[in-house]
Amino acid sequence: MFDFGADFVQFWLNCRFKLWQKLGNTHPLINFSIVYRYIISIKLQLSCLLFRFPIDMVEFMPKFSVRGIWQRWRESYPPNGSKADDAITVFTGVPTIYSRLIQGYGAMDSDQQAASASAARQLRLMMSGSSALPLPVMQEWEAITGHRLLERYGMTEFVMAISNPLRGVRKAGTVGKPFPGVQVKIAEDQNENDTTGVGELCIRSPSMFKEYWKLPQVTEDSFTDDGFFRTGDAGKIDEDGYYVILGRTSADIMKVGGYKLSALEIESALLEHPVVAECCVLGLPDKTYGDAVCAIIVPEEAAKRKQEESSKPAISLEELCEWAKDKLAPYKLPTRLFLWESLPRNAMGKACLGCCNAYSTEGHGLVRSTARYITWANGRNFMINALHPIKPIFLLKPASLRPSRIRCAAATTKQSKRYSITLLPGDGIGPEVIYVAKNVLNLAGSLEGIEFNFQEMPMGGSALDLVGVPLPDETLLAAKKSDAVLLGAIGGYKWDKNEKHLKPETGLLQLREGLEVFANLRPATVLPQLVDASTLKKEVAEGVDVMVVRELTGGIYFGKPRGFGTNEDGEEIGFNTEVYATYEVDRIARVAFETARKRHGKLCSVDKANVLEASMFWRKRVIAIAAEYPDVELSHMYVDNAAMQLVRNPKQFDTIVTNNIFGDILSDEASMITGSIGMLPSASLGSSGPGLFEPIHGSAPDIANQDKANPLATVLSAAMLLKYGLGEENAAKRIENAVLDTLNKGFRTGDIYSAGNKLVGCKEMGEEVLKSVDSQVAAAV
Numbered sequence: 001m002f003d004f005g006a007d008f009v010q011f012w013l014n015c016r017f018k019l020w021q022k023l024g025n026t027h028p029l030i031n032f033s034i035v036y037r038y039i040i041s042i043k044l045q046l047s048c049l050l051f052r053f054p055i056d057m058v059e060f061m062p063k064f065s066v067r068g069i070w071q072r073w074r075e076s077y078p079p080n081g082s083k084a085d086d087a088i089t090v091f092t093g094v095p096t097i098y099s100r101l102i103q104g105y106g107a108m109d110s111d112q113q114a115a116s117a118s119a120a121r122q123l124r125l126m127m128s129g130s131s132a133l134p135l136p137v138m139q140e141w142e143a144i145t146g147h148r149l150l151e152r153y154g155m156t157e158f159v160m161a162i163s164n165p166l167r168g169v170r171k172a173g174t175v176g177k178p179f180p181g182v183q184v185k186i187a188e189d190q191n192e193n194d195t196t197g198v199g200e201l202c203i204r205s206p207s208m209f210k211e212y213w214k215l216p217q218v219t220e221d222s223f224t225d226d227g228f229f230r231t232g233d234a235g236k237i238d239e240d241g242y243y244v245i246l247g248r249t250s251a252d253i254m255k256v257g258g259y260k261l262s263a264l265e266i267e268s269a270l271l272e273h274p275v276v277a278e279c280c281v282l283g284l285p286d287k288t289y290g291d292a293v294c295a296i297i298v299p300e301e302a303a304k305r306k307q308e309e310s311s312k313p314a315i316s317l318e319e320l321c322e323w324a325k326d327k328l329a330p331y332k333l334p335t336r337l338f339l340w341e342s343l344p345r346n347a348m349g350k351a352c353l354g355c356c357n358a359y360s361t362e363g364h365g366l367v368r369s370t371a372r373y374i375t376w377a378n379g380r381n382f383m384i385n386a387l388h389p390i391k392p393i394f395l396l397k398p399a400s401l402r403p404s405r406i407r408c409a410a411a412t413t414k415q416s417k418r419y420s421i422t423l424l425p426g427d428g429i430g431p432e433v434i435y436v437a438k439n440v441l442n443l444a445g446s447l448e449g450i451e452f453n454f455q456e457m458p459m460g461g462s463a464l465d466l467v468g469v470p471l472p473d474e475t476l477l478a479a480k481k482s483d484a485v486l487l488g489a490i491g492g493y494k495w496d497k498n499e500k501h502l503k504p505e506t507g508l509l510q511l512r513e514g515l516e517v518f519a520n521l522r523p524a525t526v527l528p529q530l531v532d533a534s535t536l537k538k539e540v541a542e543g544v545d546v547m548v549v550r551e552l553t554g555g556i557y558f559g560k561p562r563g564f565g566t567n568e569d570g571e572e573i574g575f576n577t578e579v580y581a582t583y584e585v586d587r588i589a590r591v592a593f594e595t596a597r598k599r600h601g602k603l604c605s606v607d608k609a610n611v612l613e614a615s616m617f618w619r620k621r622v623i624a625i626a627a628e629y630p631d632v633e634l635s636h637m638y639v640d641n642a643a644m645q646l647v648r649n650p651k652q653f654d655t656i657v658t659n660n661i662f663g664d665i666l667s668d669e670a671s672m673i674t675g676s677i678g679m680l681p682s683a684s685l686g687s688s689g690p691g692l693f694e695p696i697h698g699s700a701p702d703i704a705n706q707d708k709a710n711p712l713a714t715v716l717s718a719a720m721l722l723k724y725g726l727g728e729e730n731a732a733k734r735i736e737n738a739v740l741d742t743l744n745k746g747f748r749t750g751d752i753y754s755a756g757n758k759l760v761g762c763k764e765m766g767e768e769v770l771k772s773v774d775s776q777v778a779a780a781v
């Protein structure tokens, strides 16, 4: 333990030689005065910049003593609610330490877990540095301790330069923004035609060191002409101005077929695979592509045991790529896979890339061998998946690979427009259909000179599994800050029994409420190509074109009081309240009248005004608003009758306006007239802010992960996003035309299949739509 007040001078005097050796990732010989300034700066930064309260003690924990660290926290904050005098309040570690602490936590019994998690929660702050923190580690740590790790970026040469804020948004996967007085620039490689914004991070800071001791040339080479220190780290700035560290320029950036790829980004994605305990990604020399992406994976213990018993690899390259293809672009997928017992690590716990590289390169000969288990010279066992010929990096057909930017430049003279889109794949078939819709959106957009910046965020059950809530704050924040949000679907059996606030569906309602998207447009159109897919008679279904305008942020879904209780007889009850205020009915009525006006001028308001006060009120307000729209023909219908009329004679409807719950039910019913719920898109809009676009179907757990989902509802939702969300009608038209063209060619997923057509899966349907978007270029431009 170290008392900063009294022992400070003594400390650095005693430690300076050691510090000379230990500090500095770049060079060990750092000027004596730097050591002094280093310590001063640490104390200043900790005390002033971060906490605004003095720090008395700094305790150096024994390296990797996972048990010791957890125990120290439990002693600091015993279960009786007291706090020890020497309690730890702030903890800083490197990612490996947090991974190990998570492992240690997993090995505890449930009582000890509860005590440990509760103690850890009481620390004031936890920080991470030294290398990029993998997202899954951050998320797991937050789920256990409630701490969102504060990631910062610093080096011995200039101490700390960039940090996420103590209060404010700590963006996962980033190191935040520069401290006041610190200048940061990204020096892109002049010799490369790279527009990814990735380059070497260069820093100018008041706390910059002066020189490497007696090494003037090294010092000189370390600075740019304009006085920025070259960190040797690759980075980029994200759309919010947060810095993302992609690794050491020398070791962590691979150059594959002209793309600069971050090994850390790929590692982060692979680490999410349930079989993967540890992972190291590196580029191995490849004649064609410069580097080939090689993944070294240490499987989880259970997978290792199974592997031993069955003599089969815990995971194959094909399985890994199949799993990762929704998370990584095709050119980022590994083309070589090594399964190892463990990763060689240095004393700090960082994977020793040099070793990994040497071993896997030495293993070249072995790649051609058929041997499965190979003993490496110093006795460590590792396994190579037999025979991995290097596959071409690009697995897609060339047409869909052409980078959007080039297509766009060739196809249109319009100025490039950029939009940020939050993607929420969600659960079940959500990720499958979002993958397709994203590609279609990208291609259609590029043909209209539009560039998208997609940000994928967790939502629903997958967010519950990751961070313990169905709508993480970060997801809502990202959604609010983007230009539009595209959602797959949420929900699944796994979370059905969760308490209300921990249900995926609650997350969806929170999202709609948070984005204030009160108007939900759900068009149900029977396409001529799909008349046969409808369960109604051809003459009933043909020509149906209904727009359901559903109120989305009020009514019984949100009304209070609500909950569970007991009645006077002591019996359990559950209750909800259907309630609408004037402004809520008025605004949705206006949206509906405007919509009807642009269609065939007929609006039917659906309610239950013969029974429910809320419906009587609804009807009264709709009639009042009708005075503003004399050109629109208004009618009213009770919901029970409307449900019947929809299947009796759906063509009588043009536009329907109704409350939240009736809209939910009637739009599902209307979907069947069109052939399948897999065809119906929706747009949810508010008076300002981004719109939310989603298919009306759910996560379809019965067909999830089987490549059976119909992606067209989501693809058409992407078209609605372009039309209603961004005002990009031409790009929307391209998508709508492509869907029609694909159906004209006879491609059908199972839900809309009829004899004489070609049955395809979700992926193939997506590829066909992409081809159609592509082939319309000449016709449409």
Ligand SMILES: NC(=O)c1ccc[n+]([C@@H]2O[C@H](COP(=O)([O-])OP(=O)(O)OC[C@H]3O[C@@H](n4cnc5c(N)ncnc54)[C@H](O)[C@@H]3O)[C@@H](O)[C@H]2O)c1
Pocket (backbone or CB within 6 Å): 429, 488, 489, 490, 491, 492, 493, 505, 508, 677, 678, 679, 694, 695, 696, 697, 698, 699, 700, 701, 702, 703, 708, 709, 710, 711, 713, 751
């Ligand atoms: N907006 C949403 O995210 C949303 C909407 C509705 C339901 N849900 C949730 O989804 C889960 C499942 O609900 P559900 O079964 O009642 O409704 P669902 O819409 O998921 O599925 C109903 C039926 O339609 C089929 N289906 C749905 N979408 C399809 C598609 N794109 N292609 C082919 N077939 C498709 C399913 O296989 C299933 O047989 C529940 O957890 C529910 O709460 C979410």
Ligand SMILES: CC(C)[C@H](C(=O)O)[C@@H](O)C(=O)O
Pocket (backbone or CB within 6 Å): 491, 505, 506, 508, 509, 664, 696
């Ligand atoms: C999943 C659920 C909350 C949702 C709703 O009831 O609105 C769904 O049925 C829908 O139609 O999007």
